[in-house]
Amino acid sequence: MSGRPRRPRRAPPAPAGQWEVRFSDAAAAKGWESLAQQARENTYKAWVVIRTDPRPRTETPRHHRLKGGLAHVMYRGQTCEQWQIEVTSGGRVWYLVDTARETCWITFAGAGHPRATDRR
Template sequence: MSAGRGDRVAPPAPDGHWEVRFADAAASAKGWENLARQARENTFRAWTVMRTEPAPAAETPRHHRLKGSLAHGTHRGRTCRQWQIEVTGAGRVRCLLDTSRATCWITFAGTGHPRATDRS
């Protein structure tokens, strides 16, 4: 699903910031819109964090690297570390960090807690 008429326009990343992109438009973009409708301000804060400091030196319970089988993921042939941001009590954003391209690939965004993280 590519951007079209009526879709929001994301600004390009300024120097020193990360690009934030959807790894899978069908799942991530729809989940992102649902999350934005449910918690607009918190979703904006999550986007700002992904843009400026997607891998903080000091992890928090609301922003941390995933563990176990979810610690890494592959996008376009690159293996990347995977992080999660808690946007609401159940709403989450998971992303792969491609450090060589300063790109944060959103792999999951949704209003419900992803079951896969319950196992890690």
């Protein structure tokens, strides 16, 4: 080991017609890694869904837009819709749909329920 800090994993650029997927902060990236260790296949499937169909026309209990004060978030000067994918029975991924940048920003990923829902 060289003693240098490990760089976070970077996703390849999105192919034409697909959305970029990025992490909003280091906590979201760390949570993603933890979730992937617990449910690798489901986490990968969530990544593909976010990249290809981040706003499905038909919402399901496992993939839907958040409601109330969590439905929209201001991020990098844009008001973005916030969505959730239930990766496992307790694992969740929250992400913002930034149409101006054609990017989805993962704001939370983890094996536990996000605490923000406890306030609503």
